[in-house]
């Protein structure tokens with residue numbers, strides 16, 4: 001966030017300099033012209049005081065992005081924050097079949113679905129076919145997915161790449177695993193190097209989506225790099241996350257701890273360990 005703040009400071013300094021010049025010119029040139037004093041007033045009103053330097057250790061005062069009216073769109077679910085088992089998003093809608101690669105229906109919350117379809121249509125108009133492999137997952141379905149991961153890869157690896165039920169962003173109805181023909185409509189790291197993966201990396205934030213589990217951040221996000229897992233957070237918040245250089249995990253955590261996000265009451269829980277593999 002400090003990088004964002006420093007960018008805001010420069011215009012402030014320029015405005016202050018412009019104010020000083022404007023005041024000097026008004027005094028030097030307009031002092032004897034009666035009736036013209038009001039003409040100088042707007043330029044004074046336009047000026048804003050320069051930003052005060054932030055004292056060392058002071059809290060970051062970067063203005064937050066415009067937050068959505070429905071703050072549940074910013075709910076954080078991760079290894080330390082579990083959703084209630086009975087939480088089902090209120091506004092799930094089906095994703096059009098032409099944008100789904102897997103068998104069966106895939107759904108997302110309505111704001112995420114609308115943004116996703118707009119994004120995939122834009123990619124399509126550029127000759128790129130991107131589809132959803134997996135959208136909303138219920139608590140029970142996530143349990144099935146996790147059990148499958150444990151069976152296929154063992155407990156330790158399953159915990160690195162799949163969420164224990166209750167801890168998945170897919171249960172929020174705000175996450176979509178995206179894929180293309182270049183990776184056989186599967187979920188592969190090489191997706192990042194495909195034209196579709198590159199296009200998403202560049203354009204997804206404009207539609208309100210960010211990559212949840214970025215490269216080299218497993219210690220923070222709790223999960224291996226997943227270049228296919230996009231999370232909807234609204235366009236202003238996606239832009240703020242991109243500018244911050246933080247992971248969505250860190251950014252949404254900070255928003256929540258600043259009491260700005262009234263979420264769907266996830267509960268704190270211990271980091272899932274090996275016992276999670278036998279209890280699900």
Ligand SMILES: [Zn+2]
Nearest residue numbers: 175176177229
């Ligand atoms: Zn995913």
